[in-house]
Amino acid sequence: MDRQTLDMEGARRGEISSASLQMGEDTIAVQCIATMSVESMEFSPWETATNKRAQSLYASFFVINLFFGLMALAWGGLFPGNGSSFIALVIGGVLTLLGFVLGIRAAMMARRMKRRQPYYRLVIGASDGRRIPLVDNNRDVLMRIRDVVRHKMDSGDREIRGDFDLDLDLVNLNLPTEAQKAQTLSRGPDIVPKSRQRETEVEAATAETESEVLFDQDAEIIRDAS
Structure with missing residues (x-):
């Protein structure tokens, strides 16, 4: 299907x-x-056009086989003494059984298509x-x-x-x-290299020395002026 x-x-x-x-x-x-x-x-x-056609064919063959199967069984039952009655019974039984199989198949397909x-x-x-x-x-x-x-x-x-x-x-x-x-948080705080720290400390010390020298010069100038 x-x-x-x-x-x-x-x-x-x-x-x-x-x-x-x-x-x-x-x-x-x-x-x-x-x-x-x-x-x-x-x-x-399961409700497709192909499945609908197949279900319709199964139902049609079920009716046809069941009809001819019952006719053959009736012929064999009504004329038991005839030589062809046994053949009619066999054919009727096969057609009837096949009809029931096709009918069950058609019913199963119809039920599945309703899901x-x-x-x-x-x-x-x-x-x-x-x-x-x-x-x-x-x-x-x-x-x-x-x-x-x-x-x-x-x-x-x-x-x-x-x-x-x-x-x-x-x-x-x-x-x-x-x-x-997330990448910034996982990286953590920035770590300053030791060489950069040393350069910073040297620059700070130089600046402090220069300020002291300038201050001393200013003090001498003030003392001379006084």
């Missing part, structure tokens, strides 16, 4: 850039997004009227994408970038600002 999958609707992969959102072949600016909504939906994965499974759609509406859906059976992934886009809309943060893959249920975000903060 054929089975429908969720990749038949909406984009499966996309990219979140500094100011736009790439979803499949559609690109939309973050500031042009008007609405975002997460919808809960249901679909029948429904939930899935979720993140519908992003643009100010130009476009509605771009993202479809997945994992609601948390869609909610994370929605929260990231909403944060970029509210704060205007252009540092958050990333990509997502709904087939793998992955949302990868690059946060340069946080990475730089």
Whole structure:
């Protein structure tokens, strides 16, 4: 039996850039997004045109085989003394058994086609009227994408970038600002080399000596003047 999958609707992969959102072949600016909504939906994965035709054929052959099988069994039962009655009974039994098998198969296919499974759609509406859906059976992934886009809309943060893959249920975000903060914290306080410390101390001592010399000269000048 054929089975429908969720990749038949909406984009499966996309990219979140500094100011736009790439979803499949559609690109939309973050500031042009008007609405975002997460919808809960249901679909029948086995309800395809091929499965419907196959189920219809199974049901038709069930009726035909059952009809001719019962006719053959009736012929063999009504005329037991005839030489062909045994053959009619054998053929009738085979057709009836085959009819029941086909009927069970048709019933199983019909029951499977009625099964429904939930899935979720993140519908992003643009100010130009476009509605771009993202479809997945994992609601948390869609909610994370929605929260990231909403944060970029509210704060205007252009540092958050990333990509997502709904087939793998992955949302990868690059946060340069946080990475730089973490790198700065992990680096610790700056350590001044000993050579630089020695140069600083020498410069400070030289400056102090020069100030003392100047002060002594000023004192002598004042004493001479007095």
